[in-house]
Amino acid sequence: MNDRLVHVYKGTPGDHCVCDQALRPVSDMEWVIIFMTGGDHEPRRENYIALCRTTDGGATWSNPETVLRYPDRGCLLSEVTVVDGVMTIYGHSHEGRFEDWRVFAMASEDGGRTWGNPEPFEPLPRRTFIRNLYVASWGTWYFPFQSYDVSDDPMPSHLEDGSFQRGVNGVLISEEGGTSWVKSETVGPQSGWNEANVLECRDGRLVMLCRADGTGRLSRSESTDRGRTWSPWVDTDIPNPGTKFRLHRLSDGRIVLIHNPNATPRVRNPLAMWISDDDMETWEYRRTITDFPGQLSYPDGFVTEDESFVHFAFDYNRHDLISVSSPIPPV
Numbered sequence: 001m002n003d004r005l006v007h008v009y010k011g012t013p014g015d016h017c018v019c020d021q022a023l024r025p026v027s028d029m030e031w032v033i034i035f036m037t038g039g040d041h042e043p044r045r046e047n048y049i050a051l052c053r054t055t056d057g058g059a060t061w062s063n064p065e066t067v068l069r070y071p072d073r074g075c076l077l078s079e080v081t082v083v084d085g086v087m088t089i090y091g092h093s094h095e096g097r098f099e100d101w102r103v104f105a106m107a108s109e110d111g112g113r114t115w116g117n118p119e120p121f122e123p124l125p126r127r128t129f130i131r132n133l134y135v136a137s138w139g140t141w142y143f144p145f146q147s148y149d150v151s152d153d154p155m156p157s158h159l160e161d162g163s164f165q166r167g168v169n170g171v172l173i174s175e176e177g178g179t180s181w182v183k184s185e186t187v188g189p190q191s192g193w194n195e196a197n198v199l200e201c202r203d204g205r206l207v208m209l210c211r212a213d214g215t216g217r218l219s220r221s222e223s224t225d226r227g228r229t230w231s232p233w234v235d236t237d238i239p240n241p242g243t244k245f246r247l248h249r250l251s252d253g254r255i256v257l258i259h260n261p262n263a264t265p266r267v268r269n270p271l272a273m274w275i276s277d278d279d280m281e282t283w284e285y286r287r288t289i290t291d292f293p294g295q296l297s298y299p300d301g302f303v304t305e306d307e308s309f310v311h312f313a314f315d316y317n318r319h320d321l322i323s324v325s326s327p328i329p330p331v
Helices: none
Strands: 004-010 018-025 031-037 048-054 065-068 074-083 086-094 102-108 128-130 141-147 167-174 187-190 196-200 206-211 217-223 234-239 246-249 255-259 271-276 285-290 296-303 309-316 320-327
Touching: 004 031, 018 074, 018 309, 018 320, 031 074, 031 309, 031 320, 048 074, 065 086, 074 128, 141 196, 167 206, 187 206, 196 246, 246 296, 255 296, 255 309, 285 320
Parallel strands: 018 296
Antiparallel strands: 004 320, 018 031, 031 048, 048 065, 074 086, 086 102, 128 141, 141 167, 167 187, 196 206, 206 217, 217 234, 246 255, 255 271, 271 285, 296 309, 309 320
16 A cells, blocks of 8 residues: 655744644645644744645645744644534643643634634633544544643643643543533543543443553553543553554544554654554554654544545654655455
8 A cells, every 4th residue: 555645844943843733624625734833842932833735635735824823922732623614723822831821722614714813712721732522423522631730820830840740631521512511530640741532432432542651652541431431541552652643433443543653762653554443452454654764743634534545744853744645444
């Protein structure tokens, strides 16, 4: 099978950070990649949100358009949804070190050409990252989250020794298509930057996989009450160097994992597709997409309606943006 990789954008020194990219469809042939750029690293006050666009199925991409840039605060994104033609960014603004860390949502009804103002995300308004939306077969919406909102201190995101607070995970649950949310009980704390994905098993259980820095693998929690409570974390045998990954559930029940299968801390290489047909107990299909030397980080995208491809974007060494089109093998 042939995977297509396309270079989308290269940052320039002094303003070259690229991170937190999300590839989303606007229509059959028009897609966008929304990503964080600006500054030499993140978090920085110079960080802002930008967008590149394709109208030929990812073969070529436009120059970046600025989506949101504050004059005195940094901003970044953690999730982008497209529902009934409305694209919504869930993001964060901060003072350069996640201090005074505010969560917002902003929406576009014209494919990202114009945007409404960023509004506070009231269900989790501070020191929380919203992760990939999952809509269950029974219609409920789930937003997994990682939260460091552990005290009334306005700036407790870092400990006295400079390390980051250990966060907890949970899900926001909506039975009304995102118009209102209920917060689940949380599980944790988990070590490091605990990014998670959630999806359902064939028997109706929900499974949350989570990054667990320093362990060399992903952690797993389960819910048998449709997301209201979660079991304690257990280690999986899925290698992970401490980085974000992406899960997709296909209509036949198979689960696609796009990730860096490497247990060595901070070595985000190679980038691979794994597929499970038994609710992530085993991964019978494994294919390397690329092992080009360097850091291949934070893949995020979508599966086509006919489930023949997964299209996603990742950042290379935190300064280049790459799009990928990978075929999904049939059963």
